């Protein structure tokens with residue numbers, strides 16, 4: 001049995017949100033992440049999908065302890081990250097990196113590409129000589145498809161796709177074991193998206209790293225992931241191997257999500273069966289009782305309003321939280 | 328059928344501190360009643376500016392040349408006063424961000440009614456009644472109650488519906504939808520696309536759908552135009568463009584779009600970067616990224632040629648192959 005790599009157990013992140021009312025200073029917990037559990041292994045990619053506001057970014061940040069967890073365990077190589085002090089956490093972060101959605105906004109505009117990529121080296125490899133650092137940065141730039149001669153340029157002199165490559169180079173320079181990618185290609189044109197996705201997959205293969213790939217694009221997630229976690233209002237609706245999730249989605253929400261993705265083929269797109277969900281996402285401050293999906297679910301019955309469905313096995317490598325997945 | 332809106336050799340350029348930027352070059356397009364024209368292309372390719380010109384909404388530093396005809400009226404040379412009577416009445420625009428058309432601190436009912444009061448001189452009561460009917464029509468639940476709400480009190484999907492309702496108030500002949508679902512979740516996008524299909528079928532309006540999402544175009548458009556670096560590089564029926572794209576850029580775009588219906592090993596990419604408008608490549612603007620480039624592409628610009636099936640493309644490749 002392998003050493004457990006990343007184990008997340010019953011993770012909760014509740015934000016205190018001021019709610020109106022007569023009394024000033026009334027706070028209600030907004031359950032952005034509410035009891036999420038999963039494992040991640042070396043060399044594996046877990047895709048995290050769900051609609052805007054379902055808690056994807058909060059989950060990613062809470063795993064890295066960039067946001068404090070309200071409850072639960074994030075066990076990294078056997079150590080609970082939530083129990084570490086600041087110094088221990090900084091040490092652990094050497095192996096835990098993140099790539100953000102907005103390529104330009106996540107890079108310091110006053111630093112050159114070279115300095116941005118070298119920053120982790122300065123912090124974690126202080127004994128490295130200047131020349132040694134420069135060599136590593138140039139090699140990494142080459143690896144992610146940037147011309148090393150652009151090392152002294154500033155972020156605004158790069159295109160969106162190139163900025164994302166700088167962000168990836170920075171995240172990869174220490175050869176981390178786990179990288180969290182929060183919508184890394186959402187802001188890019190499709191032609192550039194494909195380049196960046198291929199780069200991430202190559203780097204994963206070469207370095208054997210684990211990826212937590214957050215995206216609302218189900219087609220890209222299918223391409224890059226080994227397993228997929230479907231979130232809705234901070235809760236896991238389904239967690240399954242990629243093949244199972246896309247071939248035989250069991251949760252009504254997964255089914256609706258998949259059926260809503262437009263297919264770039266006029267004949268297929270116009271003739272496919274679509275499960276149209278009515279209404280919008282409920283407010284996370286006041287989520288529905290029982291199953292949080294029930295207000296939009298075509299299969300909901302009275303039990304769904306009363307009892308929270310637990311994740312249960314729906315076959316090999318597939319877990320689903322629904323009272324009626326077998327109906 | 329005759330075209331409702333016809334764009335003829337449109338060129339839009341912006342004067343900037345770094346010199347002139349030509350964002351739209353020699354674009355000709357038309358759209359008929361009851362038809363949906365999809366306009367696709369990468370960010371910055373000139374999709375929005377083409378139709379901002381039609382709406383008379385170009386920025387102050389812009390110069391537009393060519394003709395944009397709505398029936399017999401030339402919108403490009405029309406006075407601001409004349410444009411004001413046409414905008415919202417005969418041609419309306421739906422944006423990605425509903426808040427660009429909605430006023431934040433005005434009740435929804437009043438905003439909708441105002442369009443009718445301004446263009447058709449109806450009284451307040453009629454305005455309110457027809458506003459409620461329009462909210463019903465775009466399937467907004469509890470329409471009566473929504474009339475007295477402010478835009479920020481609605482979800483993104485509902486706000487988008489309100490904007491569509493506003494665009495429909497005068498039953499315009501032409502609706503320009505610029506990335507109408509890009510900011511929405513897929514489940515809500517599906518609802519809005521259904522609504523647009525309904526609008527096209529029931530109202531017989533001409534719809535221009537600007538998007539970078541080929542899946543959205545596949546579901547809604549009858550014809551498709553593909554833009555690259557300010558020019559139309561290919562045009563045809565939705566069936567032809569998807570089944571038999573002829574321009575290498577269209578082919579690349581289709582190939583690199585990840586899709587749910589087919590499993591692929593590695594994603595196909597288009598090499599290189601989108602072009603810099605201020606420093607366009609010689610000849611065909613796509614040539615530095617094109618897998619089929621040959622000498623002529625670097626020296627000469629291919630013009631948009633009509634093919635026998637009504638498709639059109641701007642590429643030398645077929646001519647070259649035929650010659651070989």
Ligand SMILES: Nc1ncnc2c1ncn2[C@@H]1O[C@H](COP(=O)(O)OP(=O)(O)OP(=O)(O)O)[C@@H](O)[C@H]1O
Nearest residue numbers: 015030032051052053054055056057058059216284
């Ligand atoms: N600091 C915060 N304080 C209060 N609420 C927050 C905070 N950060 C996030 N939230 C709320 O938590 C929920 C989850 O947000 P999160 O950003 O994780 O969603 P997401 O799935 O990443 O969405 P998107 O797809 O839009 O990026 C949302 O309702 C959001 O408004």
Ligand SMILES: Nc1ncnc2c1ncn2[C@@H]1O[C@H](COP(=O)(O)OP(=O)(O)OP(=O)(O)O)[C@@H](O)[C@H]1O
Nearest residue numbers: 341343348350369370371372373374375376377386
């Ligand atoms: N006021 C302006 N001054 C200078 N350049 C401008 C101005 N407005 C637009 N442009 C440029 O015109 C070009 C075309 O822009 P346009 O908005 O039409 O692109 P688009 O195809 O709609 O892209 P997107 O998919 O990002 O919306 C861009 O390069 C843009 O930077």
Ligand code: SF4
Nearest residue numbers: 291294297304322323
């Ligand atoms: S538990 Fe009920 S409401 Fe929730 S997804 Fe299943 S059927 Fe729908």
Ligand SMILES: [Mg+2]
Nearest residue numbers: 056057058182
């Ligand atoms: Mg997010």
Ligand SMILES: [Mg+2]
Nearest residue numbers: 374375376505
């Ligand atoms: Mg645009």
